[in-house]
Amino acid sequence: MKQIKQPKAETKVEVLCRRLHEIALEKGANAQMPTVRTLCEELSTTRVTLDEALNILEAKNILYRRQRMGIFVSPKIHHKTISILFDGSLFGTTGISPIWNMLWVQIAQEAQLRSGTKNESYTFHLMIPGSDGSSELPDEVKQGIETHRIHAVLAIGLQNPVCSWITDHGIPCVVFAGIGSHVTCLHLDAYMMQRLAVATLKEQGCQRLGFWFPNWSATSREEFLRFEGVYEFQQALAEAGLPYYPELVNAQILSPLEVSSPFSRINQKQGYQLALEVFGNPEQAKPDGLFIGDDMVTDGALAAFEELGLHVGNDLKVVTHANAGSPILFSRTKNMAVVEFDPHEIVQVMFSSLDDLLLDSIPKSNFLPIQPKIRLPLER
Known part of the structure; x- marks a missing residue:
């Protein structure tokens, strides 16, 4: 944003505005205010300072002035x-x-x-x-x-x-x-989301929990593992008494060129590729329970699971993030738990x-x- 000059602090004018506003509220819409002379005497101010305060209150639709008639409370004072x-x-x-x-x-x-x-x-x-x-x-x-x-x-x-x-x-x-x-x-509340997901997977008998979420900026796994979401996942595991397996925490690691490309950061694409990399590779470490912290990532992962013949609920327990009323994941969550936020x-x-x-x-x-x-x- 361009540099914008900050407003000057005018303490006397601010105090006067508050006092005038209080008087206007007491009198009510369309009522006539005391005269300029009376206000100056009662509020211990000068005509110049009073005029400055009145200009501000007129701009805010609290008061208005009519030539030769006086000061009046605006009909829009409460608007x-x-x-x-x-x-x-x-x-x-x-x-x-x-x-x-x-x-x-x-x-x-x-x-x-x-x-x-x-x-x-x-x-x-x-x-x-x-x-x-x-x-x-x-x-x-x-x-x-x-x-x-x-x-x-x-x-x-x-x-x-x-x-x-x-x-x-x-x-x-x-x-x-x-x-x-x-x-x-x-x-x-991302940490509460993590806690609910971990507790649910533990109740389903899972011991090796994985965590996937979208990556928009990390260009190395070391950088990715320093994300706050990973730390919160570790905290949730510790609270549940479950071990932390860093090899089960995954996101798509981006090249510097991909970081600047919106197409590379499409969450469905990341979920699809993650699922293929983890469950399509026999040598890759696999979780028995998985929390996916973004519904768009889950959307892509489910497409890959279908291609791989992997059945959520039987072959793998899944908890996913979702937004109430969203068309993403519509009718596809009956075999998984959902941690849901309501718009x-x-x-x-x-x-x-x-x-x-x-x-x-x-x-x-x-x-x-x-x-x-x-x-x-x-x-x-």
Whole structure:
């Protein structure tokens, strides 16, 4: 993102804005405020400082001035404008998970519902990455944040420095699949997913557990084994009292050229190739229980298992990640356990977090884990 000048701290004006806002809320929409002279006397301020505060509150639709008549409380004092931002790279790319489209639809539906029942309006924006991969805020969003016409931001995939720039302007922000300073960040509880998967495989009698997940950046096995997901898998095994076999933890190792190629990072392709490499090679170490931490990888692996004549549930116990309502793996999980995240829950937690922030109108740092649920294989 381009360098943007940070707002100057104007403590006196901020305090005055809060006091004026409190008076406006007490009087209610369309009510007349005290005169400029009275406000200056009661709030111990100057006309210049008061005028600066009134300009800010007018931009935020809290107050308005009418020439020769005075200052009035805006009829929109309780109205909130919320911008919803999506990382554009999550759409339209080959091999991208359908969860992003599911979140887009569910957020749009929730915004439409709230627009009809709450004093809120929503704007939707796609942030298109530039040639360097960084994303730029749309101009209308920048202007809305700088003038406080936008009261909050709800985002998917938003990262620093954009997040920090938003909250530095005093705008509350809720983010899923992103991170930033003074932002409420939702994330999938990956460690709980690991624990549920390992415990389920142990209950099914498995002792040599494998773990597969997609690789987007590692160009060596040593680098791959340092991923946080591998460490969490080791922790889950230790908690369950099971041994860790590093040779059973696998992902496609990419060349530097493949790292820059979107086609090489297609998760289904990685799952398909992993299954062929591990179960198509008699000399390769094999697990008796396998956790696949991405439903797209599982999708590719199942195609290879079918080619190899490998039957999930009989020849190999499998636990897979999945997203509730996703068409990926449709009708193919009856013989495996599923550790499932619910996009509807993600959206509801995002909006409830937004409500909490709007009550305080102050950006806050907070990390909220979304918990998975386990769905066991169907009885046969």
